[in-house]
Amino acid sequence: MFDQLVAKLPVGICVVDEQYRLQYLNAFFLDRMRPDQRHNYLQQPLISIFPEQAKFLTRRIKSVFVLQHPSFSYWEQRAHIFPFKSSRPITGEETQMYQNMEIVPISGPSSEQKLACIILQDVTAQASYLMAQQELASALKQEHTAQRKLIKKLDSAQSQLIQAEKMASTGQLAAGIAHEINNPIGFVTANLATLKDYSEQLLNLCDALADKLQVTSPSLAQFSAQTMDTYHYELLKEDISPLVDESCEGLNRVRDIVENLKQFALEESTGWQLFNLHETTQQLVKLVGAQYKAPVYKVSCNPPNLQIFCEPASIKQALTNILINAAQSIKCKGFVKIDIRATAQRVSIKVIDSGVGISAENIKKIFDPFFTTKPEGMGQGLGLSVAYTAIEKHKGKIIANSNPGRGTVVEILVPVVHPEQRHECAEPLGGS
Missing domain, CATH: 1.10.287 (Helix Hairpins)
Structure with missing residues (x-):
C-alpha cells in the first residue's frame, strides 16, 4: 500500500545511489519522460538520461552524499531542472514546468548503502501567478514613472x-x-x-x-x-x-x-583640444556593451588612432546617444558597427546597426525634441536631438537612413578643424 501511495503522489520521487544510478522512479517521473527512457531505467545513470543538467545534478547530489544534508533548488534560481511539461488545469495548455527540487540523503536496504532521494514539485501555477503579479507591478511602476516624467518634461529637456x-x-x-x-x-x-x-x-x-x-x-x-x-x-x-x-x-x-x-x-582640460576619436569610440563600445549585451560590436578606423581637434564633451555626448539608440534597437542578436574615416576636409563616423529600423514616416522626425517611438516612460525623445545640437556646434551634420526590419545607418559628418582655426567659424558641410 505504501508503494502505491508513493507512486500516486503529485510530486516526483527519484532515488539514486552514489554512482548516480537510478534505483526508483515514481509515476510522476515516468509519465513525463520520453517513451524510450521509461524502459530498463533501473541502474541507468541519471545524468545519462538527462545530460543537459548533468553538471548541475552531479554537483547537488554529490554535496548531499558528502555532507549528508539536504540540498534545495527553487524555481527562482533554476526554473526548469528536468525537461518536463506542465498542463494548465482549465485550458489544458502545456507549458514548460517550473520546479522546486529537494535532495535528501536516505539509507538503502543495507545500512551502509547511501542513497539520495530527489523530490520534484511542480510549481508552474504559483510561478506563473507570481510572475504575472511582478509584471503588473512593473507596469504600474512604469506608468507612475511615466506620469512623473511627463510633469518634469520641460525641466528634463533643459537638463539634457x-x-x-x-x-x-x-x-x-x-x-x-x-x-x-x-x-x-x-x-x-x-x-x-x-x-x-x-x-x-x-x-x-x-x-x-x-x-x-x-x-x-x-x-x-x-x-x-x-x-x-x-x-x-x-x-x-x-x-x-x-x-x-x-x-x-x-x-x-x-x-x-x-x-x-x-x-x-x-578630460585633461575643457574646451577645444586634440581628441583621440578611435580610442574613445573603443572605450565607449566597451561601456555600452557591458549594459547592452545582445549586439556584437565592431570598430574600424582609417587612419588608425585618428585624432581630431574638437570639443570632446560634445562629441562624446553625441556618440553615446547614437550608440545607445543603436544597441537598444537590437532585441536578441545582431551587430553594431562603427566605421570612422577621415579625409583632409572632413571626418565621417557611421554607426550601423541590424536592429528593428525606423519607418520612412518617422525617419524625418528623429532629431526633433521629444520625438520617440519607445513606450511611454522608456525615453524622452531627447537623445538624438542633443546629438544633433552637439554636432551642429562643430558645423557638422547628422544623416540617418533606415530600412524597417533590417537596420539603421546614422552618419556624423564634421569638418576637419586645425588648432589655429579654433576661433574661426568653419563653413557648413555641403553634400554627403
Whole structure:
C-alpha cells in the first residue's frame, strides 16, 4: 500500500545511489519522460538520461552524499531542472514546468548503502501567478514613472540640452570615483593571488605528509586518511582553486569596466583640444556593451588612432546617444558597427546597426525634441536631438537612413578643424 501511495503522489520521487544510478522512479517521473527512457531505467545513470543538467545534478547530489544534508533548488534560481511539461488545469495548455527540487540523503536496504532521494514539485501555477503579479507591478511602476516624467518634461529637456557642457565636470567626478574603486580592487586581487598560492602550497603539504606517512607509519597513514575523509579533503581540493579563479576573473571584469569608464570620462582640460576619436569610440563600445549585451560590436578606423581637434564633451555626448539608440534597437542578436574615416576636409563616423529600423514616416522626425517611438516612460525623445545640437556646434551634420526590419545607418559628418582655426567659424558641410 505504501508503494502505491508513493507512486500516486503529485510530486516526483527519484532515488539514486552514489554512482548516480537510478534505483526508483515514481509515476510522476515516468509519465513525463520520453517513451524510450521509461524502459530498463533501473541502474541507468541519471545524468545519462538527462545530460543537459548533468553538471548541475552531479554537483547537488554529490554535496548531499558528502555532507549528508539536504540540498534545495527553487524555481527562482533554476526554473526548469528536468525537461518536463506542465498542463494548465482549465485550458489544458502545456507549458514548460517550473520546479522546486529537494535532495535528501536516505539509507538503502543495507545500512551502509547511501542513497539520495530527489523530490520534484511542480510549481508552474504559483510561478506563473507570481510572475504575472511582478509584471503588473512593473507596469504600474512604469506608468507612475511615466506620469512623473511627463510633469518634469520641460525641466528634463533643459537638463539634457546643456548636458554636453556639463560632461567635462561630470567626467572628472566619474574618473575620481573610478580611481577610488580601483584601489580596493587592486589589493583584493593581490590578496586573492596570494591566497591561491597559499592554498596550493597547503594542499601540496597535505599530500606530501599523507604520502610520507603511507611509507613510514601505516597506522598514522590510516588516521590521516580518515581525518581527511571526515573534513572532505578531496572536495576542498577540487573546489578551492576554481573558486579563487572565478573570483579573480570577476575582479578583472570589474577592473576593466572601471578603467574604461575612467578613460572615457576623464578630460585633461575643457574646451577645444586634440581628441583621440578611435580610442574613445573603443572605450565607449566597451561601456555600452557591458549594459547592452545582445549586439556584437565592431570598430574600424582609417587612419588608425585618428585624432581630431574638437570639443570632446560634445562629441562624446553625441556618440553615446547614437550608440545607445543603436544597441537598444537590437532585441536578441545582431551587430553594431562603427566605421570612422577621415579625409583632409572632413571626418565621417557611421554607426550601423541590424536592429528593428525606423519607418520612412518617422525617419524625418528623429532629431526633433521629444520625438520617440519607445513606450511611454522608456525615453524622452531627447537623445538624438542633443546629438544633433552637439554636432551642429562643430558645423557638422547628422544623416540617418533606415530600412524597417533590417537596420539603421546614422552618419556624423564634421569638418576637419586645425588648432589655429579654433576661433574661426568653419563653413557648413555641403553634400554627403
